[in-house]
Amino acid sequence: MNKNIRTALAASAALALTLSVTACGRDSTSGTSSDNQQVTIALSTLNNPFFVDLRDGALAEAEVQGITLNVLDAQDDAATQANQIQTAVTAKTAALIINPVDSDAATAAVKPALDGNLPIVAVDRGVTGVDVDSFIASDNVAGGAQAADALAKAIGEKGKVIWLQGTAGTSASRDRGSGFETQIATYSGITVVAKQTADFDRTEGLDVTTNLMQANPDVVGIFAENDEMALGAVQALGSKAGTTVFVVGFDGSDDGLKAVQSGTMVATVAQQPKELGKAAVDAIAKLLKGETVDATQSMPVVTVTSDNISDYIS
Amino acid sequence: MSPIMSLRGVGKSFGPVNVLRDVDIDLYPGQVLVLVGENGAGKSTLIKMIAGIHEPDTGRILLEGQPIRLSNVRQSEALGIATIHQELNVVGQLSVAENILMGRLPNRHGLVNKAAMRSIARQALDRIGLGLDVDTLVGELGVAQQQLVEIARALNQDARILILDEPTAALTGGEIEVLFTIMRELKRRGVAMVFISHHLEEVARIGDRVAVLRDGDLIDTVPAQTGEDELVRLMVGRSIENHYPRRRDYGGPQETLLRVEGLGRGHVLRDINLTVGRGEVVGLAGLVGAGRTELVRAITGADPYTTGHVLVRDLPLAKGSVAQAIARGVGHVPEDRKNQGLVLDSSVSDNIGYATLYRTARFGLADRAGQRRRATAMADRLNVKMAGVDQPVRDLSGGNQQKCVFARWALADSNVLLLDEPTRGVDVGARVEIYEFINEITADGAGVLMVSSDLPELLGMSDRLYVMNNGAIAGELDPATASQDDIMNLAVRQAAVVEGDQR
């Protein structure tokens, strides 16, 4: 049975891969010319607006640089990603941008590219134990601390807060959580009365917040480790959102920024996924020209509130 | 002589259903106790209690005078109780020796000692006089030999009590002789046996005493020499004068209801021509594999055919459309009622109503009350024994299940009934009721085509008789004058000729 399921899953993954490649075919054909170099960007998933933005930033920069970008979507499956990279290297890709599904699993996945001496840039998540040419990521720990500050400011540095965690065991959840936890502890007037996972998912954010508000009706603030959960919390709070309960999210996604603009969210710690994508392609372009790049590049995260929202929304 | 095992006042219920009440039985070393009763009388439950599959709710089981609890099969086996079930418990992919020693293979540190295994298995086979190669895969053996392998296994486990659940049901005459010889040898060795059979003529030949069960009660324990008629009377609670009460009471105009013309499919069915008229029961004899079931399934639309036609009242039926055949009045009682005839977990009412479910519906809504009412009336007419029409049909005995299949077609007003082994696994009381039902519907002008391997039944109930072999009709006989030998001659001899031709 187990074997059957695995076979079936593999089959569906293959089918899904075919579909996603077809869907992305459109993107990679833009701006083709004969002297273009083909660069592969292996993304963990496109099932999340953040990575869609990252891809869009990369595609825009690739067009500027005259690079053809081959976009791969691993559907959050590390094995799929390894296979995709192997295939891309076999197909003579010139360079690799990897956004690992899993940092540890990526060690093996990038081996074909290492063996081929291809330039490798890791984006958003690192590759464990491998010196990639450049690692570009937001500073999630600092971001978590910034979120704690924004929340503390919004609630006047006192009161009960709820903490919505991301998917248990992911690095984003760990880093944002540890930054938040350390920083929120410095405010003696604030107590975290509940921390529960909502799996980075909007629906779960809605249900879990609804449930937690039953047990803790006097909560004044909510920190969610991403905007999706924060938006779910806003949905759960209804008219309380932004008036008696203040929500801080993370990511600076389109919907999150809109919520900050409309006042239902008090802040989102904006990663800049398009900037991440742009910087990755930029680094690859330099590497292909033989120039050197910084081994690690930290993309700043920005606390977006009503004060500076106009800079981030078009 | 003191009994080796005694059951005192045992009873058992499943949910609300009380299947066995207050039964006292003694088993003596070297004796065969025959257990008879209609299906559903409680025989299976009784032996399952002795085998440790079910624990009794009331009463005690004594082994050599000591009360014991048999809460699982392993426990009863350890006490020397072995059961040969109707569904054989052998593994086809393993050898005879491995099957005989299953669970107790001679081994050293987990490695099987093959030489020891073979020699122990050979001894076990010798004990019952079976000259088989112990390395043969059991799957390659016939049913009879598989059964004997299972008996050898039981004896190798030093069984003192051996339960045989309808062991002769799947055996031919010669094979039954071999089994009885072995059983007599076991009697001589002092093994106590419980033997279940539907064939009353076997009772006197092998049994010492007969315990008769009816509706969960032990009616009586009588000597094995008791006459068959008396046993039947004890089993069904009344005497049955005529085992095949065929009457032709149809007095209306003659009409051919079913006409099969040149029906063929490869080697399976070859140029079949037959007719069934109003008020007629037409028998279809032949060996298993002669194409009888295939013919019936082709007529009813369950299977395709490549040549020929099926006409009901001179109108051709579409190939492969069960629904159309049913709409034209064809009803089919398949040979395997559990896998083909009934939805076992559904209620009696639902099962009786399936063929009329769509017909009686309005705007896609099932006529539940009406269907239930009609099913109840039909179940009463066929004397289906049940707690109620909402009971799952699974809980009914074989004969009553079969009556439900008949009731379905009676409810659908089918006037061409195709019966495939209609009384297989049906006990004598229900059997006669089914025959009476056939008499009733033919008196009303229906026609019946009946496949059966039970030759007395075919001769006793048919008005005309076709014999099939090797996919073709080998001949037509008049049951009033034909004998069983006449049927077998047509069924077997010609098959041999055809085989000879192919060589």
Place this chain on the structure above:
Amino acid sequence: MSLTPTAPTARPAARGNPVARFVANNGALVGLVILCVALWIATPHFMTTDNVLNVVVQASTIGLLAFGQTFVIVAAGIDLSVGSVAAFAAMVACWLSANVGWPGPVALVAGLVLGLVVGVVSGVSIAYGKLPAFIGTLAMLSVARGLTLVVSDGRPIGTPDAISFLGSDIGGFPVPIIVFAIGGVVCSFVLTRTVAGRSMYAVGGNLEAARLAGLPVKRILVTVFALSGVYAALAGMLLAGRLNSAQPQAASGYELDAIAAVVIGGASLSGGSGRASGTLVGALILAVIRNGLNILNVSSFWQQVVIGLVIAVAVGIDVLRRKNTHP
């Protein structure tokens, strides 16, 4: 056999008192009651009007998927695609409204029709194409999710008012509960009153016997998957309505919760049994557990363990019950 026409072999046993029988036949309901009483004792926040409404609202999405799944499981099939179909139908409906300008109610109906079409495609591939249901719907799981991403380009799309209404409330009473209730009544009605529903039990209980009794088994198989598709589409739009947004990854993995709800509700995966009321109870049990664990602030690591154990216990009890009532 006596000469009276209905001499029953089966007599009610003395110990079959009505309470015991009710408990045996409604194990899931008893479990739900026990669970609720335990939470009532454990926390004052559980048994409040608001929270009970929350639980039912939270059960509604899985519950609707599970009602659809009930048809399929009764007919001895399985539909793994319901989560993906839910997301797909909601996404297309919102896309039609946002990008093509269709009026909200029309887009909503279009989404339901899309669910129906997807279900028919699965059903035809299984009934006529002879694919095993597991494989046919697994393929649909992937195709529908992929198409959702294609349509949405991986981004959420806002919902039109008609769909948002499904997630709102009327005078404080949540609309999802109304939709959920209607879905349940329709499911129960179809299963118990219609010929199609009665036929589903026959097809699931014994396909060959149903065929030989003249039931249109292939049409019935297509019907169950079509119904499952419509219910999935409705669930998807209800979910989108609650979030005011159709999410590309919405309802992923929900198929397993839906199947669990049906099985907890007493249906057998081998077909032929299952009731809408049981499925309702199954969906409520899952929602109560999640709600209770949140309120009790139980670590997320343990929540998954608890849910797994509850499924195993619920189904295990049912297996034991069946074993004891059948010889």
